[in-house]
Amino acid sequence: MSIDKSTVERIAELSKLKFEPSEQAEILNDMNRMLDFVEKLSEVDTEGVEPLIYLLDEKPSVRLDKVEQTTTQAEALKNAPDADTDYIKVPKVMKGR
Amino acid sequence: MEKESIYDKYEAVIGLEVHAQLMTESKMYCSDSTEFGLAPNTNVSPISLGHPGTLPTFNTRAMEFGVKIGLACGCSIRHENQFARKNYFYADLPKGYQITQDKTPICTGGHIMIKDDAGNPKKVGLTRIHMEEDSGKSNHDMDPFKTLIDLNRAGVPLLEIVSEPDLRTPQEAYNYLTEVRQLVRYLEICDGNMEEGSMRCDANVSVRLKGSKEFGQRTETKNLNSIRNVFRAISYEIKRQIDAIEAGETITQQTMNFDAVSGKTSVMRSKEMAHDYRYFPEPDLQAVYIEQGYIEDVRNMLPKLPAELIQKYTQELSLSTYDAELITEDKAIALYYEEIIKHTKNYKSAANWLMGSIKSYLNENAIIINQFPIKPEKIAGLIDLIDSGKINNSIGAQKVFPTMLSNPEQTAEEIAKTNNWIQDSDSSSIEGYIAAAISKYPEKVVAYKDGNKNLLGLFMGEVMKLSQGKADPKLTSQLLKTELEK
Numbered sequence: 061m062s063i064d065k066s067t068v069e070r071i072a073e074l075s076k077l078k079f080e081p082s083e084q085a086e087i088l089n090d091m092n093r094m095l096d097f098v099e100k101l102s103e104v105d106t107e108g109v110e111p112l113i114y115l116l117d118e119k120p121s122v123r124l125d126k127v128e129q130t131t132t133q134a135e136a137l138k139n140a141p142d143a144d145t146d147y148i149k150v151p152k153v154m155k156g157r
Numbered sequence: 158m159e160k161e162s163i164y165d166k167y168e169a170v171i172g173l174e175v176h177a178q179l180m181t182e183s184k185m186y187c188s189d190s191t192e193f194g195l196a197p198n199t200n201v202s203p204i205s206l207g208h209p210g211t212l213p214t215f216n217t218r219a220m221e222f223g224v225k226i227g228l229a230c231g232c233s234i235r236h237e238n239q240f241a242r243k244n245y246f247y248a249d250l251p252k253g254y255q256i257t258q259d260k261t262p263i264c265t266g267g268h269i270m271i272k273d274d275a276g277n278p279k280k281v282g283l284t285r286i287h288m289e290e291d292s293g294k295s296n297h298d299m300d301p302f303k304t305l306i307d308l309n310r311a312g313v314p315l316l317e318i319v320s321e322p323d324l325r326t327p328q329e330a331y332n333y334l335t336e337v338r339q340l341v342r343y344l345e346i347c348d349g350n351m352e353e354g355s356m357r358c359d360a361n362v363s364v365r366l367k368g369s370k371e372f373g374q375r376t377e378t379k380n381l382n383s384i385r386n387v388f389r390a391i392s393y394e395i396k397r398q399i400d401a402i403e404a405g406e407t408i409t410q411q412t413m414n415f416d417a418v419s420g421k422t423s424v425m426r427s428k429e430m431a432h433d434y435r436y437f438p439e440p441d442l443q444a445v446y447i448e449q450g451y452i453e454d455v456r457n458m459l460p461k462l463p464a465e466l467i468q469k470y471t472q473e474l475s476l477s478t479y480d481a482e483l484i485t486e487d488k489a490i491a492l493y494y495e496e497i498i499k500h501t502k503n504y505k506s507a508a509n510w511l512m513g514s515i516k517s518y519l520n521e522n523a524i525i526i527n528q529f530p531i532k533p534e535k536i537a538g539l540i541d542l543i544d545s546g547k548i549n550n551s552i553g554a555q556k557v558f559p560t561m562l563s564n565p566e567q568t569a570e571e572i573a574k575t576n577n578w579i580q581d582s583d584s585s586s587i588e589g590y591i592a593a594a595i596s597k598y599p600e601k602v603v604a605y606k607d608g609n610k611n612l613l614g615l616f617m618g619e620v621m622k623l624s625q626g627k628a629d630p631k632l633t634s635q636l637l638k639t640e641l642e643k
Contacts, residue, residue: 074433076246113239113438120443125181125218128188129200136201136308139208146197147305150248152297 062092163403167364169395170372171324172284173387175337177316177347178291178355179222184312185290186213186256186442191314193353197307205312207251213442219314220445222346223263223288224455226316229344229462230283232267236447238288240439245432248306249293257317259436262287263447269320269340270464271332281333282321289315316346322361322372327391334358334384343462343488351383358387362394364402373398374408378415378422390415394422466491474504483512489526490516493533500537503544510536514558530565539569548573548580549630556626582629584636587620590628591640594619605641613637 068088072079079087133146142149181191187204204211220238227234241259264286273279293311295304318337324330338349338356349356363375378394381387393415398408412426426432461469463485470481485491490511497507515536519526539561543553547570560572573579581587594616595602605612613634620633 070433074244074246074435111438113440114443115440118443120445121212121214122217122445123188123214125183125216126188127183127190129190129202130188131202131206133196133199133201136198136206139206142303144305147296147299147307148198148248149300149303150306152302152304 062095063088164396164399166366167395167399167402168325168367169327169391170322170363170365170375171326171330171391172322172361172375173320173324173330173333174359174361175318175320175334176291176357176359177318177337177341177349179219179314179316179346180348181216181218181222181314183216183218185216185219185288185314186312188214189312195309197305197309200309201311205251205308207253213256213439215442215445216314219288219316220263220447221455222314222344223286223316224447224452225344225346225459226318226341227264227267227286228452228456228459229340230264230267230269230286232264232283232286234447234452235261235263235265236449237261237444238263238447239444240442241436242439243289243434243436245434247292247295248304249295249308249311251293251308251311255290255292256439256442257289258287259438261444269333269336271329271336273332274326274328279323279329281323281329284319284321286316286318289317291315322363322375327388327395330360330391331384331388334387338384339463339486339488343460345460351381354382357382360387360391360394362391362398363408364395364398373402374410376408376411376413376422378413379425381415382417386415386417389417389420390422393420397422460488463491470504470508474498476504476508480505480508480512484508487526493526493529496533497537497540500534501540503540506540506544507537510540514554518562531561532565535561535565535568542569542573546580546582546629546631548578549626552578552580552626578627580629581624581627582632584632587624587628587633587636588640590620590623591616591633591637593623594637595640602641613641616641 065084065088068079068084068091072084137143137145137148140148183189184191184200184205187202189200189202189205192200204213224234226232238258239261240256242254243257243259244254246253262285264283267283267286268280269283271279271281291310291313293306293308295306297304299305320333324333334351338351341347341356342349347356351357358381360378360381361375362378363373365371365373376394376398378390381390390413394413401408410428410431411424412431413422414425415422466485467478467481470476470484471478476484484494493515494507494511497511498504501507515526515529515531519529539553539557542548542557543550548557552573553569556576556578557569557572560576561567561569564572567575597619598615601612601615605616616637617630617634620628620637621630
């Protein structure tokens with residue numbers, strides 16, 4: 061299985077990322093290598109094998125509806141690349157606003 | 158008129174997706190508070206902030222709420238509930254994916270009963286109800302150069318209720334949403350407030366020629382923030398699609414935005430720009446298993462729902478459908494009514510008091526029934542006091558009830574006694590008032606005897622005045638007639 065330029069463009073758009081044409085060629089190459097690597101798995105015959113979703117056979121992680129507030133606003137904002145005293149700031153995501 | 162006949166050739170096919178924000182204390186996949194109105198980014202944790210290495214934990218209350226609405230709508234409840242990642246990039250979704258249910262929604266099938274445009278009952282099928290989490294909020298207007306993000310809402314539990322495309326008119330959509338809102342409020346799982354965004358609706362609309370079996374291409378209109386606006390947006394969208402088809406255009410798969418000011422929809426995303434959510438099973442959260450015993454426990458906890466109450470009121474208590482619907486419109490009012498009728502058998506009178514004097518008092522004072530000063534059993538006492546003939550209706554409504562409002566601890570009977578309002582049913586004293594009334598208007602007595610029977614009211618009024626409203630009206634009218642017809 062291999063992907064083409066248009067797939068790379070589509071994925072870039074979904075991820076809201078922009079690339080130069082030279083970078084795009086590189087990414088195309090990398091992504092194809094990743095797919096080839098994973099493709100190796102298809103050599104195994106999985107006919108009749110149930111898909112495995114959870115790696116560990118643990119009980120589901122459930123909890124009662126109780127509030128436990130462990131993080132403060134200051135701590136939360138400290139990790140944001142840009143913030144004021146209340147909000148996390150990100151580049152404009154709506155055009156013309 | 159010719160224009161109208163064009164629209165009459167078509168029928169609309171409408172399906173609604175409702176997001177109900179759940180009234181849980183904590184979030185869906187972490188223990189952050191869900192409290193509304195706090196300073197931005199205070200209800201957060203490494204999980205809701207989407208930090209790497211964190212793991213979600215599932216809030217079992219959301220499951221309880223999902224089972225509740227599923228049972229109320231006659232859905233089948235899934236035992237094994239898996240979660241899936243819905244991937245999309247947006248700044249108010251810090252993980253880059255929403256944890257939702259894709260192939261295994263908690264509820265499938267079932268229906269909601271609504272009224273069609275003619276007022277007849279109509280069954281609207283449900284496709285599915287699934288559990289998921291809300292996103293944060295983006296603010297695009299506060300800063301000229303940046304978008305500001307508040308993640309307090311990120312991870313708040315939601316139930317998405319998806320209807321079958323069974324709705325045919327904007328009015329049916331309106332009625333459906335009214336039913337859904339009433340249902341989530343009765344179940345106490347969501348406050349149903351669309352203006353504040355705790356209940357949201359997306360509308361899928363297509364049109365087709367009447368009689369056609371095929372569906373037309375549909376559009377999805379998003380972010381409708383009131384039931385009225387859902388009605389307006391659907392009405393506009395139906396007309397827009399018919400106009401386009403009549404002009405020879407083709408409807409394409411589009412996501413529309415509704416502008417409440419202009420009342421118009423406009424294209425937000427075309428098919429080419431449509432999201433590809435790349436769903437896959439959420440490996441970080443094991444499937445949650447709902448035991449049959451748990452489902453039965455929730456079933457036993459279910460409150461009485463409006464449909465059941467309406468049936469009880471019309472069939473067992475002989476109320477009119479109109480009264481029954483009015484009482485059950487608001488759960489708190491219905492609960493108050495239930496309390497009154499525990500203490501009196503005069504169900505009709507209880508309904509009249511509640512929807513008359515009490516409702517007017519609530520409206521005039523802009524309060525809800527829970528803030529109403531008089532306890533239901535005291536209202537029942539007032540009704541029984543009137544029924545026993547100790548006070549008449551007008552004394553009850555104009556004197557005793559207003560006094561009870563300022564003395565809610567006292568019973569109607571205590572108040573009536575203290576104020577000397579107990580009705581006079583003693584015929585000898587009433588005869589005294591009658592004699593006085595008759596001697597006051599001798600010429601009217603003649604007129605009455607000549608056939609002007611309407612004059613009875615004049616004498617009644619006079620007796621009431623003389624007795625300060627305490628004369629038993631039934632007895633007075635009897636005695637008056639006898640006296641006048643002598």
